[in-house]
Amino acid sequence: MKWGVVRFPGSLDDGDALHALRNVLGQDAAMLWHKDETLAGAECVVLPGGFSYGDYLRCGAIARFSPIMKSVAHFAADGGLVIGICNGFQILCEAHLLPGALMRNRSLSFICDVVNVRVDNTRTPFTRTAHEGEILRLPIKHGEGCYVAPADDLAQMEERGQVLLRYVDEAGVETDAANPNGSMRSIAGVANDRFNVFGLMPHPEHAVEKMLGGDHGRRIFESIIEAAR
Amino acid sequence: MLVKVFITPRKGILDPQGRAVEGSLKSLGFNGVASVRVGRYITIEIDAPSKDAATAAVGKMCDQLLANPNIEDYRFEVDGE
Numbered sequence A: 001m002k003w004g005v006v007r008f009p010g011s012l013d014d015g016d017a018l019h020a021l022r023n024v025l026g027q028d029a030a031m032l033w034h035k036d037e038t039l040a041g042a043e044c045v046v047l048p049g050g051f052s053y054g055d056y057l058r059c060g061a062i063a064r065f066s067p068i069m070k071s072v073a074h075f076a077a078d079g080g081l082v083i084g085i086c087n088g089f090q091i092l093c094e095a096h097l098l099p100g101a102l103m104r105n106r107s108l109s110f111i112c113d114v115v116n117v118r119v120d121n122t123r124t125p126f127t128r129t130a131h132e133g134e135i136l137r138l139p140i141k142h143g144e145g146c147y148v149a150p151a152d153d154l155a156q157m158e159e160r161g162q163v164l165l166r167y168v169d170e171a172g173v174e175t176d177a178a179n180p181n182g183s184m185r186s187i188a189g190v191a192n193d194r195f196n197v198f199g200l201m202p203h204p205e206h207a208v209e210k211m212l213g214g215d216h217g218r219r220i221f222e223s224i225i226e227a228a229r
Numbered sequence B: 001m002l003v004k005v006f007i008t009p010r011k012g013i014l015d016p017q018g019r020a021v022e023g024s025l026k027s028l029g030f031n032g033v034a035s036v037r038v039g040r041y042i043t044i045e046i047d048a049p050s051k052d053a054a055t056a057a058v059g060k061m062c063d064q065l066l067a068n069p070n071i072e073d074y075r076f077e078v079d080g081e
Helices: A014-024 A067-077 A087-094 A151-160 A218-228 B016-027 B051-066
Strands: A002-007 A028-033 A044-047 A081-085 A101-103 A111-119 A135-142 A146-148 A163-168 A187-191 A197-200 B002-009 B040-045 B072-079
Touching (some): A002 A014, A044 A087, A081 A087, A081 A218, A087 A197, A163 A197, B002 B051, B051 B072
Parallel strands (some): A002 A028, A002 A044, A044 A081
Antiparallel strands (some): A101 A146, A111 A135, B002 B040
16 A cells, blocks of 8 residues: 655654554555655555644644645545644644644643553544454653544534544543543544544554554554555 | 734633643732733734735734634734834
8 A cells, every 4th residue: 555654844753654654564655745746646645743843833833834735635635545643633633634623731741651542433444443442552742732622513523423532541431630631522533524534642653563662553554554455 | 014913712722821820920929810811922014005905914814824713812903004
């Protein structure tokens, strides 16, 4: 399967995403530059984590207007698969390809941790190899991960099953203590209403090899690979 | 023309920065402080044929880039010629 990982000025996890896809999962993955105007035939586009444009103004607000984002928006409108991780999630929200917004963490601190997230909808291209309610252990590292959306939007998203991942404790229950950043309804990852665009704060690309702390992130990438078959 | 843009967290949206500053002010002894919101202040020098034209342009700037309507409100003032 062909993948394109977009590198913005200030991207940080583009290299890890490429490594996970190419070297661990054996995929045909290429790096795309933010000034490119085409996606080089990618069947799935990855917007990686980092600090695109120094997080100036708001996280993702400037990257959203990079030349490549026009192609990404067209690709998504045509049903193409797009996954945004951390800063990529923020960019997708700013671009209105996903609902809601990401604000400063409740604690005001940058958080580096490993968290449990529960898969709440497995009938999507991003989660289909997981089982309903499966708990994934994934790393997080962000300062602006507090997910917010208007109450009406949230209700609609819940009804449609657009909340794919939620922060939970070890027993799989959402609690205030297990919510690292104050996200509404403990939301860690959401899809659009067509389920071809997905954004999440945890980093699956950092969790694909057991010797490096766990491989639960493979669930996400393997789901996409299976969906594209 | 000089335009001053004020962007604030939308009412009802949790503002953790405002809350932290509020706590700090209270601990300094400013007991009258009821609530604090922290926002962003942007100045723009703009060449426009009229105040109305500047107002229209800055409104678009705010909608498209300067503010995120999901979480922020904005207002702005256009000063003189």
